[in-house]
Amino acid sequence: MGRTAFCFPGQLQERPTLKEDHPLRRDPHFKEWVERASHQTSFDLLSFSFKGEETGFNLKLQIATYLLSMIHFSRLRAEGWVPDIITEHSMGIYAALAASEAITFEKGLWITESIGRILEREGTSSGGAMASIVGLAFREVEKINQDLNGFGLSIANYNGSKHFVLSGKEEGIEKAIALALSRKAISAARLTFNIGLHSPSLSGLSEEIQALLEEIEIRPPKFPILNHWTVRPLKREEIKDFLSQEIGQPVYWDRCVEWLIKEGINQFIEVGHRATLTKLIRWIDREVEAFSAGDRLLNK
Amino acid sequence: MAEANNDLIEKLKQLIITRLKLADLTPDMIETDAPLFGEGLGLDSIDALELVLGLEKEFGVIIPDAEVGRKVFQSVRTMAQYVVDQKEGF
Numbered sequence: 001m002g003r004t005a006f007c008f009p010g011q012l013q014e015r016p017t018l019k020e021d022h023p024l025r026r027d028p029h030f031k032e033w034v035e036r037a038s039h040q041t042s043f044d045l046l047s048f049s050f051k052g053e054e055t056g057f058n059l060k061l062q063i064a065t066y067l068l069s070m071i072h073f074s075r076l077r078a079e080g081w082v083p084d085i086i087t088e089h090s091m092g093i094y095a096a097l098a099a100s101e102a103i104t105f106e107k108g109l110w111i112t113e114s115i116g117r118i119l120e121r122e123g124t125s126s127g128g129a130m131a132s133i134v135g136l137a138f139r140e141v142e143k144i145n146q147d148l149n150g151f152g153l154s155i156a157n158y159n160g161s162k163h164f165v166l167s168g169k170e171e172g173i174e175k176a177i178a179l180a181l182s183r184k185a186i187s188a189a190r191l192t193f194n195i196g197l198h199s200p201s202l203s204g205l206s207e208e209i210q211a212l213l214e215e216i217e218i219r220p221p222k223f224p225i226l227n228h229w230t231v232r233p234l235k236r237e238e239i240k241d242f243l244s245q246e247i248g249q250p251v252y253w254d255r256c257v258e259w260l261i262k263e264g265i266n267q268f269i270e271v272g273h274r275a276t277l278t279k280l281i282r283w284i285d286r287e288v289e290a291f292s293a294g295d296r297l298l299n300k
Numbered sequence: 301m302a303e304a305n306n307d308l309i310e311k312l313k314q315l316i317i318t319r320l321k322l323a324d325l326t327p328d329m330i331e332t333d334a335p336l337f338g339e340g341l342g343l344d345s346i347d348a349l350e351l352v353l354g355l356e357k358e359f360g361v362i363i364p365d366a367e368v369g370r371k372v373f374q375s376v377r378t379m380a381q382y383v384v385d386q387k388e389g390f
Binding site for chain 2: 132134135162163181184185186187188189279280282283286299
């Protein structure tokens with residue numbers, strides 16, 4: 001008997017394409033989801049903009065990612081898919097919490113936007129950056145950080161044996177990219193972020209986020225959610241602490257997938273628009289079945 | 301300099317499908333000269349890593365760095381030409 005994990009991806013790296021003929025737009029509830037989000041946040045998914053407000057690219061991507069995950073989740077559930085467990089990467093936690101009914105859709109959206117605005121404010125003043133390094137092993141990436149000692153670089157995402165994301169200040173990240181390429185990385189490139197997510201430099205924001213969450217009601221999750229940092233299921237009473245601290249802690253995605261496989265999960269469904277986590281899972285274990293709800297819809 | 305033949309091109313298309321687990325595709329659906337990244341097949345850096353490993357395992361050909369990778373992974377034809385060149389000892 002197969003066991004299924006729903007996987008909620010972190011922030012998209014580019015504006016999602018939703019052309020007129022995109023099959024997601026034919027979903028009978030698509031318009032309703034878009035309007036609910038627009039009503040609350042004034043963000044319009046189709047025009048990828050906030051009405052009457054200029055905001056940063058990353059904030060828009062965060063809200064779009066949340067919304068698309070929730071739309072895909074609702075479609076999967078309507079088709080009869082039921083997760084045995086939910087796992088998430090980085091800011092995928094907000095949609096994961098809403099999907100598990102620990103918080104409502106509206107609260108999840110509110111948290112996404114509120115934390116997104118804090119990160120946008122910090123990003124403007126911090127000069128942070130992130131880079132994806134593909135093709136180098138852990139020791140080689142560690143060596144880059146050591147060689148650039150003084151630039152405060154840290155590994156933000158452990159995505160697989162040869163895929164890591166670095167966080168730090170812009171200058172350090174640019175130097176790390178150059179070093180990684182000179183040391184034969186297959187790819188080393190900046191991500192869209194203007195902040196060093198999942199690095200200790202953001203630990204100072206946890207009090208502000210904790211205060212933000214004070215009035216939020218957390219209900220027992222309907223489906224267990226895997227903590228991407230301790231790689232253990234999140235208990236209801238840990239959720240607020242997790243949300244306030246996780247942006248200062250790394251994402252151990254590779255360990256999450258390995259833990260789930262050990263627990264008997266043999267089917268991974270990415271609840272999102274792209275196939276980012278699906279490809280990472282393919283690298284971690286080629287035997288398990290993994291697909292993205294977004295890709296599947298396009299290929300139907 | 302020898303040119304890549306159809307048999308090699310077919311094998312490389314099969315390698316792409318197998319390594320990237322593109323179950324919905326058949327070799328004839330992949331255009332030999334279409335870009336593999338961005339527009340064309342829409343591959344990304346994780347896919348590139350899989351293809352690097354696949355070329356090494358299946359053809360004993362090494363992609364030493366990102367610069368070579370960018371040139372080789374332009375299309376199936378450039379991949380095939382690289383395999384031929386490496387086998388000839390270029």
